[in-house]
Amino acid sequence: MKDTAMYIPTYEDMLAAHQRIAPHIHRTPVRQSAYLNELTGAQLFFKCENFQEPGAFKVRGATNAVFGLDAAQAAKGVATHSSGNHASCLSYAAMLRSIPCNVVMPRTAPQAKKDTVRRYGGKITECEPSTTSREETFARVQAETGGDFVHPYNDPRVIAGQGTCAKEFVEQTDGLDCVLAPIGGGGMISGTCLTLSTLAPETRIIAAEPEQADDAYRSFKAGYIIADDAPKTIADGLLVPLKDLTWHFVSNHVSDILTASDPEIIDAMKLIWKHLRVVMEPSSAVPLATILKNPETFRGKRVGIVLTGGNVDLDRLPWTI
Known part of the structure; x- marks a missing residue:
């Protein structure tokens, strides 16, 4: 890996990252829910990165x-x-x-x-x-x-590492029409773009963002980075803006960015807790919230969703605050 923050990581960097990290991470499972499939009219595949030892894809x-x-x-x-x-x-x-x-x-x-x-x-x-x-x-x-x-997302080493999730996802499913992941700074989405643009270029990549922290959505529509200094949303993992490296991937490979309100995110989080029976944090629920908000976009499709993390404060669950 070249020693410069401006270096754009390649598919080969992702493959090298996967070999380097394999002894230290989990190959997380993919889960489905018949109820959520019926509710959305789509086949949903959840990649459970909340099952990593530290509780997140990062x-x-x-x-x-x-x-x-x-x-x-x-x-x-x-x-x-x-x-x-x-x-x-x-x-x-x-x-x-x-x-x-x-x-x-x-x-x-x-x-x-x-x-x-x-x-x-x-x-x-x-x-x-x-x-x-x-x-x-x-x-x-x-x-x-x-x-x-080690920047949380605007680092070629980090993006290459996050791209290994999409590699596993493709290997664990029999083809996906689209993949959704939450977007804050864009590390997971960038890694997804990095991998799928080579491994499954026909798969659409859609980012999901809170309405109350929608700088990536506004950037996507404007064609340049728009950064908010201190947004507030229940999805606390998505409070940071895009940077140059992640913007490169978002602007070149993301098909769309969809948003959901905090109440919609909380409702989606409760559905996942209840029907997948897994602990995940509000940021991870944003993709399902956007699917429920835009059912016509996903009906009849095979949809991959990255459950990015499960580090939630059990004494302050969002539906109890």
Whole structure:
């Protein structure tokens, strides 16, 4: 992997990432629900990345970055900023390699995600819940630690790692008409684009986003990146804007971006909990919410959905707040 944030990862990078991370991640299962198929009029296939050990797909990209470091840089450790799942997954990967991990997290991040970071040995520095505060605090932490910056999504190593999920998804299903994943900064969607554009170019890629944090949707319609500094939505994992690398994949390979309101996201989350019987967080429910909102788009189709994470605060479930 070339050492530049502007390097656009390739399909070969994804294949190398899959070989590198295979000993350290789960090949997560694909689940179906007869009830949800009947409700939507589509065949839905759920790729359960919430079953990864740290509870989220981001372990793929984080592990690829950590185990791709040379010995000299690994000794200095890694550093990042994240609302939770990337912080947890990078801490987990760093723990596996026995190197330091420093993370900057919004003070409003769910306690469950902070607890997970600390359980894996990550050191947390809190910031205000805005992109500006996050990046300013991180610059100070990285200067103090010298850790390799593993960006939550705008990093070719991370995107290549996330692309391994789509590779498995294709291998586990007998062809999909479209694949949906949530979009915040765009790491999962970019990895999906990276893989499917080569492995299954006929499969449409659709991103799903909260209405209350719809900067990717507005960017997609405008043709350039529009960034919100401090959006608010129940889908706390989708609060960050697109960056140059992820915008490259979104603008070139995504077929559409659909949005759903917070109440619609919560309703979809309850349906998944009840009928798939799996624990997943609000961000993971956004794709199903958009399918329920746009049934004509998906009726009769074979639809893949990435359940991106399951790190939810059980004491503050969204339907109880």
